[in-house]
Amino acid sequence: MGRSCGGLSTKIHLAADGRCRPLRFVLTPGQAGDAPAFEHVMTALRVPRAICRPCTRPLVALVDRAYSSRAIREHLCKLNILTVIPQPIDQTANRKRKGRHGSRPPVFDRETYKQRNTIERCINRLKNWRGQATR
Template identity: 75%
Template sequence: MPVVGADLSQRLVSDELWESVAPLLPSFAARLQGGGTAPCDERAVFTAVVYVLTSGCAWRHLPPAEYGSWKGVYTRLRNWVIDGTWERVFTALLAQADAEDDVDWIVAVDSTIVRVHQHAAGTLQKGASVAEPGHHAIGRSRGGLSTKIHLAADGRCRPLCFVLTPGQANDAPAFEHVMAALVVPRPVGRPRTRPRAVLADRAYSSRAIRTHLRRRGIKAVIPQPADQIANRKRKGSQGGRPPTFDCEAYKRRNTVERCINRLKNWRGLTTRYEKTATVFQAGLHIAGIFIWSGR
């Protein structure tokens, strides 16, 4: 595989970012002992993956003069998905930020829908390895085939976790899965799994979600929709007290919307071209790596 030019490599993957990512990639020595390729290819592969995600081009259109065989790049990407490399790098950066007290634990939760390109819609409807869901997180909604990205973002518009569902899925049922995916390791003791508060829009206003947060000691900042308010008032005293709602804290819910906007600057994530949910989610983790690295 050709070595990526210095100018192109620096433009896509800076030296600072590579120095933070490289130690977390699979062991160079282990790969060489197993008959793998030379360790100098690691940065070329990573740069090639970033090129595809930022440009949204097809894998077959990856420039061979700069990146070599697209099959070799995609195979390495897939292998790193299988061994959990991308999620491990993303989680390590979260843990480092938390150790430096750089994570704002006022968390906002929301979702966004991305259209599924026709090249990704031909996946066989059966699960693959690496915990690939049988539906591949592809569903048919009003606008056609789509995937829904559920995520939590900290108070500085940076992603904390991702959950994929078919596009027609509602937000509320995925909420507990998002909270379960929010795990940030710590050098000593248990991982951090509980934010100080969770901000969400009216789609997440349900008794089950409020109970879930209350049992875990997490403040819920979720407004009630008009129909729930009217139903409670119609019941009179039997309707119970209205849930507490912090209007000032709710003003920060736009952090998750701004995080989604940052993710959608990557053309390969604005539209889903990947057939498998695991590879598409790896793209989200890579974008998250850049966001947390401040690149």
């Protein structure tokens, strides 16, 4: 439990598959940042496959805009994972303020990002499960 603006709270950092099943999750205090927990979730991730042993990395990472940082994008790029992360407004404004010296915007596929609702549904399912929520 950590203290945030709303009182004592926690954050759920979750990796889920396309069928709303949680693969790995990390709980952090409410005041903790999102980006530091990303690496903990990704290192413990094992994606199950039907035929052989589980692979250690997914093909695509649909990530919330709170995880939009250069370090996370480079980490996923090194692992050859396609990233679909929307860019926050403050990062966009900063890039535009720099003019031609600012970098190009990162690639973002809106149609693929629409599948991220599976993660939100998985989090809601975990929160509504009384046995898990009380622990």
